Structures are given as structure tokens and as C-alpha cells.
Amino acid sequence: MTMVRRINGFIVVATVTMMAGMQSALAGYMDTLNMTRGVTPVSERVYDLHMLILWICIIIGIVVFGAMFYSMVKHRKSRGAVPATFHESTRMEIIWTIVPFLILVGMAVPATKTLIFMTDTTEPDMTVKITGHQWKWEYEYLDGAAEGVRFISSLSADSRKAVYADPESVDNYLLDVDNEVVLPVGKKIHFVLTASDVIHAWWVPELGQKQDAIPGFINELWTEIRKPGVYRGQCAELCGRDHGFMPIVVRAVAEEEFTAWAADKKGIGKETEVTDKIWTIDDLYARGEEVYNTACIGCHQLNGMGLPPTFPAINGSVIATGPVAGHMDIILNGRPGTAMVAYKDQLDDVDIAAVITYQRNAWDNKVGDHVLPADVKAMR
Amino acid sequence: MSEAVAHDIHDDHGHGPEKGLMRWVYTTNHKDIGTLYLLFSLAMFIFGGAMAMIIRAELFQPGMQLVDPHFFNQMTTMHALIMVFGAVMPAFVGLANWLIPMMIGAPDMALPRMNNWSFWILPFAFALMSATLFMEGGAPAAGWTMYAPLVLQTGDAFPFLIFAIHLLGISSVMGAINIIATIMNMRAPGMTLMKMPLFVWTWFITAYLLIAVMPVFAGAVTMLLTDKFFGTAFFSAAGGGDPVLYQHIFWFFGHPEVYIMILPAFGIISAIIPTFARKPLFGYSSMVYATASIAFLSFVVWAHHMFTVGMPLAGELFFMYATMMIAVPTGVKIFNWVSTMWKGAMTFETPMLFALAFVVLFTIGGFSGLMLAITPVDFQYHDTYFVVAHFHYVLVTGAVYSIIAAAYYWMPKWTGHMYNETAGKIHFWWSTISVNVLFFPQHFLGLAGMPRRIPDYSVQFADWNMVSSIGGFAFGLAQIYFCWIVYKTIKGGEKATDQVWEGATGLEFENLPSPVPYHSFTTAPQIR
Numbered sequence: 001m002t003m004v005r006r007i008n009g010f011i012v013v014a015t016v017t018m019m020a021g022m023q024s025a026l027a028g029y030m031d032t033l034n035m036t037r038g039v040t041p042v043s044e045r046v047y048d049l050h051m052l053i054l055w056i057c058i059i060i061g062i063v064v065f066g067a068m069f070y071s072m073v074k075h076r077k078s079r080g081a082v083p084a085t086f087h088e089s090t091r092m093e094i095i096w097t098i099v100p101f102l103i104l105v106g107m108a109v110p111a112t113k114t115l116i117f118m119t120d121t122t123e124p125d126m127t128v129k130i131t132g133h134q135w136k137w138e139y140e141y142l143d144g145a146a147e148g149v150r151f152i153s154s155l156s157a158d159s160r161k162a163v164y165a166d167p168e169s170v171d172n173y174l175l176d177v178d179n180e181v182v183l184p185v186g187k188k189i190h191f192v193l194t195a196s197d198v199i200h201a202w203w204v205p206e207l208g209q210k211q212d213a214i215p216g217f218i219n220e221l222w223t224e225i226r227k228p229g230v231y232r233g234q235c236a237e238l239c240g241r242d243h244g245f246m247p248i249v250v251r252a253v254a255e256e257e258f259t260a261w262a263a264d265k266k267g268i269g270k271e272t273e274v275t276d277k278i279w280t281i282d283d284l285y286a287r288g289e290e291v292y293n294t295a296c297i298g299c300h301q302l303n304g305m306g307l308p309p310t311f312p313a314i315n316g317s318v319i320a321t322g323p324v325a326g327h328m329d330i331i332l333n334g335r336p337g338t339a340m341v342a343y344k345d346q347l348d349d350v351d352i353a354a355v356i357t358y359q360r361n362a363w364d365n366k367v368g369d370h371v372l373p374a375d376v377k378a379m380r
Numbered sequence: 381m382s383e384a385v386a387h388d389i390h391d392d393h394g395h396g397p398e399k400g401l402m403r404w405v406y407t408t409n410h411k412d413i414g415t416l417y418l419l420f421s422l423a424m425f426i427f428g429g430a431m432a433m434i435i436r437a438e439l440f441q442p443g444m445q446l447v448d449p450h451f452f453n454q455m456t457t458m459h460a461l462i463m464v465f466g467a468v469m470p471a472f473v474g475l476a477n478w479l480i481p482m483m484i485g486a487p488d489m490a491l492p493r494m495n496n497w498s499f500w501i502l503p504f505a506f507a508l509m510s511a512t513l514f515m516e517g518g519a520p521a522a523g524w525t526m527y528a529p530l531v532l533q534t535g536d537a538f539p540f541l542i543f544a545i546h547l548l549g550i551s552s553v554m555g556a557i558n559i560i561a562t563i564m565n566m567r568a569p570g571m572t573l574m575k576m577p578l579f580v581w582t583w584f585i586t587a588y589l590l591i592a593v594m595p596v597f598a599g600a601v602t603m604l605l606t607d608k609f610f611g612t613a614f615f616s617a618a619g620g621g622d623p624v625l626y627q628h629i630f631w632f633f634g635h636p637e638v639y640i641m642i643l644p645a646f647g648i649i650s651a652i653i654p655t656f657a658r659k660p661l662f663g664y665s666s667m668v669y670a671t672a673s674i675a676f677l678s679f680v681v682w683a684h685h686m687f688t689v690g691m692p693l694a695g696e697l698f699f700m701y702a703t704m705m706i707a708v709p710t711g712v713k714i715f716n717w718v719s720t721m722w723k724g725a726m727t728f729e730t731p732m733l734f735a736l737a738f739v740v741l742f743t744i745g746g747f748s749g750l751m752l753a754i755t756p757v758d759f760q761y762h763d764t765y766f767v768v769a770h771f772h773y774v775l776v777t778g779a780v781y782s783i784i785a786a787a788y789y790w791m792p793k794w795t796g797h798m799y800n801e802t803a804g805k806i807h808f809w810w811s812t813i814s815v816n817v818l819f820f821p822q823h824f825l826g827l828a829g830m831p832r833r834i835p836d837y838s839v840q841f842a843d844w845n846m847v848s849s850i851g852g853f854a855f856g857l858a859q860i861y862f863c864w865i866v867y868k869t870i871k872g873g874e875k876a877t878d879q880v881w882e883g884a885t886g887l888e889f890e891n892l893p894s895p896v897p898y899h900s901f902t903t904a905p906q907i908r
Contacts, residue, residue, distance in 0.1 A: 032840060035760055035827040050757045057747040065740060068718045072736070077658070077725040084723040087660040096715045097708055104704045107754065112697060114756040119693050167442040167839055174442075174838045198530040199623060201688060201763060205829040209759045212688050214624060215529065216617015219690035236688075236763040236831045238523045240530060241450040244834030307450060309517050310533050339533065 036205050039227045039252070043208025045114045053107055060103075118209065121222045124190030128181070132193070132200030132213035132235065134339060135242035135298045138346065139181050142192075146182075146262035152346050153179045154294040155245045163245075175232040178294055180249045184258040185228050191221040196341055198240060204233030204250055212237055225252040241307065242298040279350075281357060281370040288358025291351045296359075299339060304363045310339060315363040324371055327356055328379050344380060349373040397898055405500070408492035409898065410477045411794070416499050417474025418787075422863065424466030424506065425780075429856050431459040436818075436852035439845050444836055452835035453521035454513070460524035464641070465548045466506055468775065471783045472644040473498075473555045476583045478794065480559060482888035482896065483577045485568025485905045490561035498554040505547035512537035523833060525634070526601070528615035528626040532608050542605045549594040556587035556594075563587075568887075570907030574665065577886055579647030581668050585675045586643045589636045592679075597633035600626060624689050631682035639678045642774065643671055645742075645782030646713060649735050651886070652789050653717050656732035657724030658883040663716040670709035670716075677706050687758045696755045703753035707746070714743055729881070730804030734785035737812050738778060745773030748823065763833075766826025772819045777812075784811075784862065791869050792876035793888060796895030799869040807865060810858040817851030 037047040075081045126144035130137060136154040141147055156176040167173045183189055193202055193213040202221070203210035211221045225231075233248040253261065293302070296314075300306045304315030314320045319327050331352055334342035343352060350373045357370040397403050397412065404416060434455050438446050447455070477495065481488055489495050512519040517535015520526070526541075534541065563584050567576070576584075604626070606612040613619020615626045646667075654661045661667065683691060683699040691699075717739050726732070748770040752758050761767060792798050821844040826832075830841045837845065876894040888896070891905045 032828050032844065033824045036829070046756050046760055049754065050751070050760070053751050053754055053757065057750065061743065061747060064714060064718060064743065068721065068736075068739065071718065071721045071724075072726060075657075075721065075724050075726055077727045081723075081725040083658040083725040085659070086662075086723075087720075088663050088665070089719075092715075092719065093663055093666045093712065097712060100708050100711045104707060108701060108704060111700065111754045111756055115696060115700075116693065118756055118759070119696075163444050163836060165443070167836075172838070174836060198533070199527060203763075203831070205760065210688050210762060211759075212690060214617075214689065216623070217690070233829070234831050234834070238453070238527070238530065238763075238833040240533065241448075241453065241521075243453070244449065244831075244836050307517075309535050 038206040038208045039225055039229065039231065040207050040223050041226075042118050042223065043206060045117065046208045049110055049114055052110065056103065056107065121190050121220045123188065124222060125187040126184075127190040127192060128183070130191055130193045130202055130213060132195035132197075132202070132239070132246075133341060134197050134240050135235070135246040136295075137177075137200075137202070137235075137246065137248060139179075141262070144262075145259045146265060149262060149265045150345075151179045151265075152295070153177045153181065153249070154298075155247060157290070157293055159247075160245070160293065160297065172232060174245065175234070175247045175249070177247055177249045180230070180251045182251045182253060182258060182261045183225060184255045185225050185252045186255070188222060188224050191223070193219040193221065197339060199237050200235050200239045200246070201237035202233075202248060203236040204231050204248055206231040207233075207250070210236050225250075228252050228254060245298065279353070279370075279372055281361070284354045284357035284370050284372075285361055287350070288354035288356070289362070291347065291355040292358050292362075295343070295347065295351075296355065304359070304365075314359050315365060320359045320365050321367055324356070324360075324369060324375075325379075327360065328352070328371065328376060331356060332376070332379060349376040349380075352376045406496070408488075408496050410481050410489045410492070410495065411896065411898065413489075413495050413499050414474045414476075414478030415794075417470045417477060417502075420499070420502060421467050421471035421474060421783075422866070424462050424470070425859065426863065427510075428459050428462035428467055429859060431455045431462070432852065433856050435459065436849040438835055439837070440849040441846060442837055442839050442842050447835070449835040450518060450521060453523075453833065454519040456833055457520045457523055458509075458513070461509065461520070462506070463775075464524065464637075465545075466502075468641050468779050468783070469552065470502060472583070472586075472641070472779075473552075475579075475644065475648070475783070475786055475790075476555075476559055479790065479888065480562055480580055480583060481566065482892060482900060483580050483886060484563065484566060484571050485887050485891075485901050485907065486562060486566035487899065487901050489558050490566055491558045494554050495558055498551045498558065501547050501551040505544045505551065508540050508547070509544035512540050515540070525627075525630055526604065527630075528604060528607065528623050531604060532615075538608060539605065542601045545601050546598055549598045552590050553594050556590035559583055559587040560591075568901070568904040568907055574668070575907065577647070578650035578661065578664070578667055578671075579644065582643040582645075582647030582650075582671050585671050586640050589640050589643075589675055589678065593633040593636045593640075596629060597637075600629040600633065603629075624686070627686050627689060628683065631685045632679075634685065635682040636675075636678040638771075638774075639674060641779045642742075643675065645738070645779050646671060648782040648786045648789075649717065649738055652731050652735040652785055653720050653739075655789075655881050655883045655885070656729060656735075657721045657726050659720060659724035660885075661716070662719035662722075663712070666712055667716055670712045673709040674706060677702060677709070681706065684753055684755075684758070687755050688762050700753060700755040704750065707750050707753075710746055714739065714746075727882075729788075730799070730801065730808055731785045731789035733805065733808045733812075734781050734788065737808070738781045738785065741773055741777030741781070741812075741816075745770055745778055748773065761826060763831055764826035765822040765830045765832055768832050769819050769822035769826060772822070776819070777815055787866065789881075790888075791866070792880045793892075793894050793896060795870050795873075796876055797869050797871075797873035798876050799865055799873060803861075803865050803868075807858060807862050810861070811855060814851045814854035814858060818848055818855050819851070821845075821848045821851075 035047055035050050037044055127142040129140040129142055136152050138152050140150040156178055158170045159174050159176050162170045162173055193211055195213040195215045200213040201210055202213055207223045209221055211219045229252055231250045235243055235246045299311035300314050306313040319330055332344040334340045353371045353373045353376045360367040438452055515536040520534050520537050520541045522531035603614040607614055613621040615621050615623050650661055650667060681699060681703045684703040752761050752770060788804055825841055825844050830837055878893050879889050880894060887905055892900050
């Protein structure tokens, strides 16, 4: 008796463990099959709505296809079926107009509620401005602890190198950036979105929304992240050659951590670097290569040959081999009417000096001169 | 032989086709022009399909292996433009040319010379468009939707793209005018509107959609042209314009356009299912009204393609409700087809198999369409592979399947030869299995967060992309097999009977021999 009980107990435990194991394996796999539930009040509502409508569709599908397949099996000539002759029924037509309509009303009610909830951007705790560029994102904190913090976020150099090598070898291939957007959890964060060149779209699935970033216009979005963590997304509107290579990484942290991050971000003493450090051409070249490979590479390519006619070559160009002043001017101020944007607000003096030095000495450009951060500061 | 006798003989036999190449250049015969359209469309289907193969090969695994990202974007753009304007639309116009005069008892189309012209514009338009592949800066790469301002970065290809679209628009509008004129004026006595086969009805409504929206499209691309070359700023915020305005104009064309590509398919399916169920179509008049309702609604739902552009709440709600409404008339059609099968005596020849697959798979595309209509969840689906899966279900297993079904169904009537039934069945199962391997996993990819129009992806999407690519290659191969089946059927094969199919009804099956003579219904048939 005890033996039987023990065996029974064993079977129960084994079954439960196995099922739990299967469930967790399946749960891991489900991430590649279904929408994420996400970590915000919006994403959770969106997920629930998605599942509701999916199930309604599945049930309708089972009924309609069930009737169809039943008919295909039962009403076939090879089984000796004799065709009926009926060909209309006003009552049926009315039923299958009214019933679907009522089902649609049933869907529209929660959909409307969710939409109203999602579009309510009033009373935010802080506002972040997001600007899309070909092919990187710019973030600017408009208020709160990090007010004034502003940076560019591009695809990480590791991922970029792996594109033509081994994507499996890097973590978060194509979903990793050099500068993450850091946000506090539990705060209502208001995003305003725009773009500088073409239309982009900012999308992090776990936050449950996506919104276009349109040049000349401001769009809005809000989120309230419930769980600390790193959430990854991508540009979702075709924006040219490197559309697939401008990821978004959001790091959600506790408020104290956010304040510390903001203080650190604000307090970087770039000033001393510019004036006090003695820069050699090799230092500048090495730093310039890094800057080039995140900021310029998208258009002008690894080999500096660009993608004519839209993106001209730097290798052998008149500007990069001509007078330094002209070279500095185009990088600081851009070239209006073309895809070349002004970098004076995107890069600091050191980075600009470095990237100019790199461009003048890389590939076949062997000009041999270099530009100091102080020169750039003077040009501004 | 006296002149009078010669004249009589001449009259008795009627004109046969001219010999040689010039027959096809000069022809004003609706059957010849239909054939030209259909063969052109098949060629474009293979051409656009080859581009899809390049896309799927690059997406076979993560990392960039075969092409540059810019060329990848050219492929997605050209694939769509060629499939929409080169494969699907001309195929339906070809079917209209072949079938509408025979179905309404007319000797030919109302405007035969214009008919010749509408076809012969097409090869030139596509020559212009395809030539861009060899130009400085490459082919158009901003997507078939050509959103401003991105499309303004196109290289030398830009004006060629715009003029190719103008030519396609002219061709489509002329074709539509011809179809309306034919249906309005050339019906045999007794062929009242509500006696017309549904294929004629759906094309009649489609033709009005074409006339309404093709000029809008021409206007939108002309505005792009002047923005690029003549200093206007319709779509540039810096000049007081609005990039989103382009999207509104484009989709005011674009949404009716997607129904242009599916309404004739509804007509085809409504012809095939009753034949093989040996039972008349259920709810004929409700089918006509449903088609008209869908066409009407197509004009007021366009912004559901643009839920993420930042419209006001009221706008989002209006377009969500209007879009959801489309499920009602579309549902009516599905229910009518299932009721047509109900208590019939079905057989499952190749056209019927494709028609049944259409009903199931198009409905799956309809379900994902309904999901996409729900604005709050569309924020997650929008511009992901979920959308790619959705429109390929409605366009490939919808529109293209109906065209293939039509080819199998009417080819014996056109050529006088039966196709090889075993080959047809192999083609069906091979296509249907592979097309689902190709597109079903794309639902998963989209839901898991993979954006569309990207040449490379994060490694968590690797498995399903590989599965999808394998399905893609298999589906592509199956269509080469289809070309071979078509070739063999034109060349020879078992002789088709005049009725072709046991349950076939309609003037083309009941009143004309197989193959149909070069001139048919020179005297109008009696309509019972």
C-alpha cells in the first residue's frame, strides 16, 4: 500500500516536474512565436487585446473552416452526393451580416478604451526628445534630473564588425548601441519625436508602442516602465541603406541610479581634455577611427568610398585632401540640401578633431596633417 | 473565280489571325490581347519572383552574405512594383480581355485599338523601370510606397520611376475605360446587369476603382517629381509642406489599389466553386452588393496604413471603425462560398483545389487584416513581418492563387487542350505546402519583433527566417513548373470538350466550342 502510494507520488512529482519543464521550455520558445507582454501598462493592455482578437479569429476560423471541410468530406461526388439546388436565403444573409457586426462591436469597445489610454500624454514626470537621423538616434533630456543631457546613439562597433563576419559571435547582434537611453522606472515618461532627414520610427516592443519620427513635425508617445532591465528595439520605418542598422536600447533603472547616471553624464569635464591634453597625430587617428566607424560609416562606408551619388567618397575627395578649414567647415556645419548634416552639436571638439585627422590620413588620403581639439573649438 | 464569290468566301470564314510577329503587334482581337497580357504577366511574375529569391537568399541567415543593403532595398522595392503592376494587375486585365466579351455575348471589346495600345504601353513602362537597375545610384530603393522624403534620395532612377508609373497609370485607365464601355454597351440582348457572371461584375466595379484612383497616384508622383526637380515643397516641412501629406495621397490610391487586386479574384472564385460543387452560386445578389460595399469602403479606410504617423485620436478611431467594417461584406462572401459547397456534389480538379485553398488562405489573410485594423495593437504590428505575412497571404494565396485557378479553369477553353491533371495536382500541393512554409512563420517573426524591409536581423530571428527562405525557394521552383505545364498545354494535350467541365455554366462554356474560334459571338447569343 505504501509502495503503491510512493510510486503514485513519484509519478505525480515526475509528471509535474516534466510539465513544468516543458512549460518553461515552451515559454522560452513562445518568445519567438508571439508578441511580448512587455513591461508597461500600455504594452500589457495591447498584449491582452492582441490575444483577445487572436482567439476570436481562431474560433471563427474553426467554425468556418470546420463547416467547409465537413462539406468537402461529406458532399463529394465520389461518395454519391447529389447536388441540392438551393441558392439563396435572405434569412441566412441577414444573420451572417448582423452576427459578425456584433462581434466587431465587441472588439471595438476594448480597442477604443486602450487607444484612449495610450494617447493620453498629459502630466508626464519627464520629457525626452528623440531625433532620428540616417542612421542613428539622438536623445535629449528636456527636463528632470538629466535636463540638458544629449547624445547620439549608434549601432555598436562590435555588431557592425560582425555584419560581414560572424553574427553569432557578438551579444545582441544588431540590437546593441554605443550609448543607451537610461530611464527611471515607475515614472511617466513623455517622448517627443522628430527627425532631421527622412522619416524613421521609434519602436521598442516591450514598451508596447511605435511612433514615426517625421522631419519638421513633432509626434508624442508616453511610457511607464515597471521593471528595471534592458529593452531593445529597432527603427521600424524604411529610412535608406542602413535602416536595419539603427537599433534602440533602453536601460530602465531605479530612480537613484538614474540620478547618479545623469550627474555623471552632465559632469564630464571635456573642457580639460580639449585644452590640457597634448594630442599626437596617432592619438587622434586612433580615436578618429572609432568615431568614423560609428558616426560616418553608414553613409561613407568602411573604405571611405561612400555610395555615390547620394553619399560621396571621402577617400580621394577634394575636401578631405584640401585645406583644413574647408574640411572642418563641412563637418561642423554640414551641407544644407544634402544628406550631410551638421555635426557641431552631435560630436565634441575632440571627436571632431579626431575624425578629421582620421579622414585626412586614412585609405589613400595621406595628407599627413592633423587638427587639434583647440582648432575645432576656435572654428565654432 | 468572280469577285463576288471571293467576297462571299471571305465573309463566311471571317478573319483568321495574321501570320508572324506582326499579328501580336497590330492585333485588336480581345483574345490575342488577353494572351499578350497573360504571357507578359507570367514573365513579370518570374522576373519579380527572381528578386524575391535574392531577398530570401540574403535573409537565409543573419549577417550580410550576398548583396549590399542598398541593393537589398532595391530588390524589395522592385519586387513589389513588378509584382503589383507587372504581374497581378496585367493578369487580371488579361483575364478580363479574354473572358468579359465571351461572358456577356459580345464579339470583342468596345474599343479594340485602344485595347492594343493599353497593352503595348506596358513593355515600355517596364523597360524604363527595369533599366534603372543599371543606373548611377541603382534602382528605386525607398519601397514601393515611395515615401517622401526618402524617395527623393533616389539617384538617376528617380525620373524614370515616375514616368514608368505615369505610363502604367495611362495603361490601366485605358483598360478600365474599355472594360466599362464593353460591359455598358456590348451585352447580348437579355443579358441584364443582374444576370452577368460575377467575374464581369467584380471587374466592372474594379474598373471604376481604377479610374478613380490611378489619376490620384499620378498626381502624387508628379508632386514628388516637382519637389525633386522644380523647387516645390509639397512634402518638405522646411518649405511649408508635409511629408505625411504624401502618405495620405498615396494610400488614398493605395488602399483601393489593393482591392483592385482582389475583387476580380472574388469573381474567379465565384465562377469556379459552383462548377465543381455542381450547384449554383449561393447568394448571387448579396455577392454583388458585398463587392460594391467593399469598393465603397475602400475609399474611406486609407489611413489604417498610417496609424503611427501621429494622427489625432478621432482620426485613428474613424479609420479603425471603417476598416473593421470591411470584415462584414468580406465575411458575407466567404459564407456564400461555403454555402455554395454545402450539399453540392464536389470534385477536386486543379482549379477547384486552388479555389478552395484561396478560400482558406485568403481568410487567414483576412483575419490578420482584422487584427491589423485594431489601432492599439497595430502600433505593435505596424511595419513588422506580421504585415509582410498578412499582405502575402492576401496577394499570393489570394490574388495569385485565383489567377492560377483561372488559368487551369479556362485554359482548356482557350487552347482546346486539357492540361495534365496529375501535373496540375502536383503543382497545387507543392505550391500550397511551400507557400505556407514561406509565409506562415513570418507571422511569428513579426510578433517577435522583426521589422520589415531590413536586410539583416538579430540572431533570435534566425530559425524562422531560414524556414521561410526554404519555403520561398520551393515555392519559386513550383512556379517554374507551372510555366512548363502552361507551355505543354498550349502545345498539345488531350482534347477538351466544349463544356470542358461537367458542371460548367455560362456563355463561354455553353455556347462556344473549345478552342474558341478567333471571332466569337459575331451574332449575339440567345440569353435564357
